[in-house]
Amino acid sequence: MDPHMDPSIDTQTHTPASSVDTTAQDLEHLRLLSIFHYIVAGITALFSLFPVIHLVIGIAMVSGKMEASDPNAAIAGWFFIGFAALFIGLGLTFAGFIAYAGRCLRQRRRHTLCLVVAALECMMMPFGTVLGVFTLISLTKPPVKALFADA
Known part of the structure; x- marks a missing residue:
């Protein structure tokens, strides 16, 4: 069959015309995925800040601002601070990776x-x-x- 007579074949590159459309559609999908990655990165960053409440409670326990009858309250406060800082740090790092992946998808x-x-x-x-x-x-x-x- 002559490629010049078949309308489903691009005569310039001898590739099916549907693959040219698929590439344009794939580019649009990558653009949209990039935008959605930025949105999910923002949501992830917001939710990763929820342990700030525990961080504040831990600081209050360590500094003595919170009255506690237990003498080991400072140790518990340090646990609150450590775990809160860990979860906040991991969450913000993951949000940064999601945003960076969105940038890489666009590029x-x-x-x-x-x-x-x-x-x-x-x-x-x-x-x-x-x-x-x-x-x-x-x-x-x-x-x-x-x-x-x-x-």
């Missing part, structure tokens, strides 16, 4: 990092799970892998 760089962050996002019910699954589906498509390889 079509660091395919493996985007895959790892998308897999980790699946643990965050419900928004992270939805975003992670859609990101994994999009990133495993061969045309999208080619877009990352070209960049």
Whole structure:
């Protein structure tokens, strides 16, 4: 069959016309996924600040501002401070990775990092799970892998 006569084949590159449309659609998907990564990163950062309440209670226990009948209240306060700081730090770090993955999706760089962050996002019910699954589906498509390889 002559490729010049078949309308489903692009005569310039000899590729099916549907793959050209798929690339434009994949670019739009990557753009939207990037925006949603920024939104989920903001939500994650907000929720990671919830342990600030425990941090304040721990500081009050250590400084003596909170009256406690137990002499070991300062030790418990240090546990409150340590765990709160740990959870806040991990949450903000993860939010930073999500935002960075969104930037990498927009620039079509660091395919493996985007895959790892998308897999980790699946643990965050419900928004992270939805975003992670859609990101994994999009990133495993061969045309999208080619877009990352070209960049």
